[in-house]
Amino acid sequence: MSSLRFENATIYTPELSAARSLAIANGHVAEAAPTAPCYDLTDLIVVPGLIDLQLNGAFGHDFTSDPHTIGAVAAGLPQYGVTAFLPTIITSPLSQVAAAQQVVQQGNFTGSRVLGLHLEGPFLNPAKRGAHNPSHLQNPSLAAIETWSPANGVRLVTLAPELDAADELIRALVERGVVVSAGHSEATFEEAEAGFNQGIRAVTHLFNAMPALHHREPGLAGAALSDQRITMGLIPDGVHVHAGLVRHIWHSASQRIAIVSDAQAALGMPDGEYLLGDTTLTVANGEARRSDGRLAGSVLAMDQALRNIHAWTNSPLEQILPAFTTIPANLLGLAHYGRIAINNPADLVIFDQQHYQVVATLVGGNIVYGSTTLEQRQC
CATH class of the missing domain: 3.20.20.140 (Metal-dependent hydrolases)
Structure with missing residues (x-):
């Protein structure tokens, strides 16, 4: 799954963002992905991988x-x-x-x-x-x-x-x-x-x-x-x-x-x-x-x-x-990694807010760790 949406998240790009939603399309951060599967990340943090x-x-x-x-x-x-x-x-x-x-x-x-x-x-x-x-x-x-x-x-x-x-x-x-x-x-x-x-x-x-x-x-x-x-x-x-x-x-x-x-x-x-x-x-x-x-x-x-x-x-x-x-x-001269920005690869980590424990990890928009946990948070 390389296209999805996160809602109600606290997002660090790594700077703290005012945005509460994040769209991923074709493995990259996108402006919108209205038909993609949605996950409610209330009380969770999204950061670059x-x-x-x-x-x-x-x-x-x-x-x-x-x-x-x-x-x-x-x-x-x-x-x-x-x-x-x-x-x-x-x-x-x-x-x-x-x-x-x-x-x-x-x-x-x-x-x-x-x-x-x-x-x-x-x-x-x-x-x-x-x-x-x-x-x-x-x-x-x-x-x-x-x-x-x-x-x-x-x-x-x-x-x-x-x-x-x-x-x-x-x-x-x-x-x-x-x-x-x-x-x-x-x-x-x-x-x-x-x-x-x-x-x-x-x-x-x-x-x-x-x-x-x-x-x-x-x-x-x-x-x-x-x-x-x-x-x-x-x-x-x-x-x-x-x-x-x-x-x-x-x-x-x-x-x-x-x-x-x-x-x-x-x-x-x-x-x-x-x-x-x-x-x-x-x-x-x-x-x-x-x-x-x-x-x-x-x-x-x-x-x-x-x-x-x-x-x-x-x-x-x-x-x-x-x-x-x-x-x-x-x-390394690879500035398209390490930052959440439109068109950058969707390499992301989702942490809990209290202890910074890893809840899920995405590489290229694919959930490579924590898929079961995220499935419980579908919008």
Whole structure:
């Protein structure tokens, strides 16, 4: 069903709208759809679908070790309000990247949209490798990225800008339309700024896998915070970054924050052991760690991330939503996503007003989660 109408809803575009009705025709937001099925959304909220720029896997599936599981995860993500995401391939043999590119290019996914890959590695600083296998790290090489482009399924690349020849890769990727993000890096403030000037426009999971912010050596984190061109990925799970620091950064730079989950195979699963690439993680009490104690992704769902930001910052929903919608969409150059506007794809989430729990999710006007609940609200 790609044509329908909502009545009596509270609508955020992500700004709070005066409108109380919303029409969808042929999978897009429309001015009217008078003959379409109608649903009464009294006491419910309609918002743009959430976009996750960094997701390593979920539901027991790890994208790096088995890229063919991307489709299975896409089908399950609407329960968390996610309507679009970047499957993230961590540092691994380039053959795994090629396999993931092939899966994405073949498409034919159901559920959340796959916007392309986020390649987190292999051009990372070994000193800040985090959970990445050091044996798979590589020096920057133009030959290695020969096929990396949006047309070939690659949308975003994380690299360490201080590495030798990284500047050549940054320029080449930017020229192809790939977004470049700095991460897993020991870059100084000056090295980070040089990378930004070469075309880097994002920083991967701010504060994690980079030197701590210091008042005399601000490093990559300080450079990102001070440069208005940079979108900063942030993991608000209370493990990767303290809630108090999230609150401080939010109130000073929320217009440049893209909330990410950085979730891995344990998302939606019980505690236990899971793969991240070729590394086994132990997940317990909301944390995922390698055997050496290093953090390795999260178990954070995007709807929980939204609730965390609301609780920690006491910000109204219209100020929170851009970090989950328009900001990531704009970073990728996909401004028709992340906003409720006439002719934009009808990728929507319906929340309850009190707790921001997901009631239903639509992708391209199709109800991909919560259809039974909505059927009980027919006009």
